Amino acid sequence: MPQLAPDLLARARLRRAEVPPASHSAVGAVERDPLPLLHASSGGRIARLVPLRYGRMRSSPFAFFRGSAMLQAHDLAATPYSGIIQQLCGDAHLANFGGFASPERTLLFDLNDFDETHPGPWEWDLKRLAASFVLAARYRSVSRGRIDDILDRLGRSYREHMREYAGMSALDVWYDRISYERLLERIDDADAHELVKKSMKKASKRTHERLLPKIAGKVDGGWRINDELPSLFHIFEAQTLFSEEERRVLLGSRLALRQKLFDEYLQTISISHRELLQRFSMQDLVCKVVGVGSVGTRCMVLLLTDAQEQPLFLQIKEARPSVLAPYVPQGRSEYANEGQRVVVGKRLMQAYSDIFLGWSHAGEHHFYFRQLRDMKISLDIDNFTAPLLEEYAGLCGWVLARAHARSGGLAGEIAAYLGGDDAMVDALRQYALAYADQAERDYAVFDAACCRGEFVALDDGEFSEVLRRS
Template structure:
C-alpha cells in the first residue's frame, strides 16, 4: 500500500467493523431500530459552528504536501472561487468533523465525497444514458450517514450559491433525504439481484419528473444532450492535433501539458518508459474480454492533465490511442489514487493498492461501470511507487451545470443524487437495517436538513479563514 497515508489529525477511529448482519429480515429490521440507541434520529441535527478554525485549513496543507507542488496554487485558486468550490475541496475537513458525530455503526461501501457535483450522466454499454455517482477517489468502507450528510450539505450550499430562497433550499434538502429514505425502503423490500441491477435511466427519469408535475428542467435536459456528444471522437478533436502521421496532444499549460514539454522531468524518454510500464500493468488488471479490447488499440501520445477542484495536484495523465485508424480514437485517463479520507477514521482498505481500492469500490457502488476500468502502479520520478486507476476519459460523460440550477432544478437533481446514493448503499450494506433505522416519518429528514444549515454555516466560516490565508500569502494561490 502507498506510504502517502496521513494520520488522523483530531478524532479517534470510528468503528464500522463490529456490525454483524443478521440473516433473517426481521432480525435485521430490529437491529436497525436498535441502532437508534447509539444514534437517536434527532442527534443528526446537531452541529456547533466554530469560527477561526486555522487547524481545519492545516488539513488541506497536509494533503497538499504529497501532491505536485507546482499545481497547489491552482488547486487553491479553484477552491477560492466560492464557498461551494471550497466545499468541493474540503472532504477531509468534513470527514474529520463527522468523526465526532453520532454514527449508527452500519457500514456500507461509501462514496466518501458524495457532494452534488460528483454525480452525473454517462453512457452505459447498452448505449443508454444513465445517472449515477461519477467520482470514487475516496471510496472505502464507512458509515452510510456520512455520505448522506455530505450530499445534503452540498444541496444547501449549492442553493445558497445560486441565491435561492431559504424555503426553497430547505425543500430541496428535505426532498433529497426523503428520496434516500424512501428508496432505501424500496430497495430493502426487493429481491437482492433485482435491486442490484436497478439503474436510473436519464430520459425516463426526466420524463417522469415532468409527468408528476415538475417543471421541464432545461439544465438537466441540456446536460443529457451534451452527454450524447461527449465521446472519444469529441475528446480527440478538442485535445489533440494530427502531426507526423499520429495524434498528438495540444499544449495548454497548466491544464494540459504533453509529456515532451514537462520541463520538471529531466528525461522525457524515461517518463515515457514509466508510463509504458503503468499501462502494461493496467492491462493485466483487466478481465480477458476487456483486455482484448485494449489490445486492439495502438498508442499515440500522452499528456499531464489537471482535473477537478479537490483533485488538483494529484498526478493525472491522459493518453490517446487509435483502433481501426486515425478516425477511430480512444482516450484513457490515468489518475493517481492516494489514501481515502475515510481510512483515517474507519481503518485501512483491504486492497493491496489504492488504485484497486478505487476500481473495486466503483464496481461495487456504480450501476454500470466503464468497461475499460482498471488499476496500476509504477515508480515515479522520485523513486516512489504511486498507485493509479485507469478509465475512459469521455464515454458519454455529462456534468450538470449546477451554477445555474433554479429551485425546481436543484430539487430534481438532489432527488436523482439521493436515488443513486441509496442504490449504492443498498447494494453494499444492510438495506433493511438502514431503512428501519430511518423509519417511516420525516423525523430523520428534518434532522439532516437542520444539520445541513449548520454545517453550511461552518463551511462559510472555514472559507473565510481560507480566503484570509490566501490574501495574506500564507497559502499560495495562482493569479
C-alpha cells in the same frame, strides 16, 4: 411500500435507542484550525499546481467545500454513527452526480467520482450531499425556506427509495439502473424535464471521435495531443509543470512511463478487454489538470487509436489514500493499491462501470484507468433555480440510495433504522444548515490566510499568466 422483516425492525429499535436519529444533527469536531489540515492535504501533490488548486477553492464557499473533503471527514469522526458500515462514495457532493453511457450505450444518471471511496458509516455520504446542497443554494441566493424544502426532498427521497430497495431481491437491486429515460418519466417540473432532455442531447456528442480533432493533431504520421497549459501538457518536455525530481520519479521518459503503467494495467482487466486493447496503438501521453480537489494530483491522458485511426482516450488518474481512511470507525480498506480501492468502490456502487476500469502504479504513486470521455455529462448546477435544485435533490437522494443498497446489501438495515417518520430528515436538515455555516467559516479563515500570503492562490487566468512569464 414493502414490510420490513421483524428481525430488522428489532435491530433498528436497538440502534435507534443507542443512536437516536436526532443525534445526527451534531456537526462534530469543528473546534479546530482548518489550515493545517489543508496544508497536509497538499502534501505529495505537484508543487507548481498547488496554487491553482487553492485558487479554484477560493472562488466560492461551495468550491472550497468541494476541495476540502478532508475537513468534513475529520469532523464527522466525532459524530454519533448508526453502526452500519459499508462502502461509501466518500465525496458525495451534488457536483459528483452526472451522466455516462453504459456498455449498451444507454445514458445513465449515477455517482461519477469515487476517488475517496472507502468503507464507513452510510450516513456520512448523505450528510456531505445535504451540506453541499445548502452551499450551492446559498450561492444561488435561494431563500432559507426553499433550502429547507430542498433538504426535506433529499432526505425523504433517500428514505423512501431505500425502503423500496429493502423489498427487492439482491439481484434486482444489483441490476437496477437509473437511466435518463426513467428520470424523464418521474420528473414533473417542466424546466427540469427540459434540462434532462438537453443533457441527453449534449451527452450524445461527447464521444472520443469528436474529441480527437479538438485536442490533438497529426505529427510525423502519428497523433499528438496539443499542449494547452495549464490544463494539458507533456510531462517530459521543456514546457512542463513537473520538476526534474518529479520526472525522475515517473521513470524519466514518456515511453517508459506509459509502457510501465499500461503493462501492469492490462493484468487487472478481463482477458476479453485485454484482447480488445491489443487492437489499439499507443499514440501520446499527457498530464491533464482536472476539477478542484484533484488539482495537483498526477492525472494523465493516454491516446490510443485503432487500425481505422478511431481514438480511445484513457484517463490515468492518481489514487491517493481516501480522506476517510484516518477517520472511519472501522472497516478499513483492504487494498494495498489505492487505484484498486477506487476501482472496487466504483464497481460496487455504480449501476454499470466502465469496461476499461483497472489499476497500476509507477514508483510510489498509485493510479486507476478509465475512459476519459464516453458520453459523460454533468449538469450545470451554477445556473440552477430553486425549483431545479429541489428536483435535483430528489434525484440525488434516489441515486445515493441505490448506490448504498447495491454496495452494502444492507438496504433493509438502513431502511429500518430510518423508519417511517421524519426524525432523520429533520436531523439531516439541521446538520446540513449547521455544517454549511461551518464550511463558510472555514472558507473565511482560508481566504484570510490567502490575503496574508500564507497560501498562494491563483485563479486560472492568473496561473496561466505566471506560466507565460516563466
